[in-house]
Amino acid sequence: MLRIFIVLFVVGLLPAKRMYDRTYHDNGNLAAEGWKQNGLKEDFWKMYHPNENLESQGHYRMDLRNGYWYFYTKEGKLEMEGHVSQGKKVKWWLFYDENEKINHKCQLQDGVKNGYCLKYVDEELKSAEKFKNGKKVKEWFSFGAFRRENKLSDLK
Known part of the structure; x- marks a missing residue:
């Protein structure tokens, strides 16, 4: 037991x-680049x-995506x-059109999806949806109706 402890301590x-x-x-083009620590x-x-266009960029921690990430189309x-966080999407995510x-x-x-989704057309808010564990539970097409039924602090 003492030997195992000493080996683990030294390592x-x-x-x-x-x-x-x-x-x-x-095809020989760069696929990924970044830092590795202990593999x-x-x-x-x-x-x-x-095609050499950027696909994604962000930080890893112990081989899992962590922090803020950006994803790009093939174009x-x-x-x-x-x-x-720990490889899973959390908090607010922004999705873009072409x-x-x-x-x-x-x-x-x-x-x-767990919380709210806000939908836009030409950068103008058109509707809001509420999700619980990936299932839509409610949708609003009027900001007034949305405000009457929800706290704006939930959008943080």
Whole structure:
């Protein structure tokens, strides 16, 4: 038992191996680049589509996406952005149309709609929906009706 403790203690004292890593698509174009520590993705990473356009960018912690992330279409246009915690989408996420204008934003929990989704047309609010565990429970087409039934503080 003492030997196992000593080995674990000594291994814990060894410096972490940190290196900048790049991977490539079959066509030879860059697929991903970022930092690895002890073989796990850490800190800032960028992923690329096979056509070399940016696919996503954000931070990793122990090989899981964490923090704020951006995702792009194959054409290089912003598609969505939002918070990630331990690899799952959380909090508010913004989703964009083909002109990179917000077409909806949703509250997510563990990657599932849970809370409100606000829908826009030409950047003007058109409707609101409420979700619970991924299932729509209510929809409003009037901001007045929405305000009468909800607290605006829930939109934080």
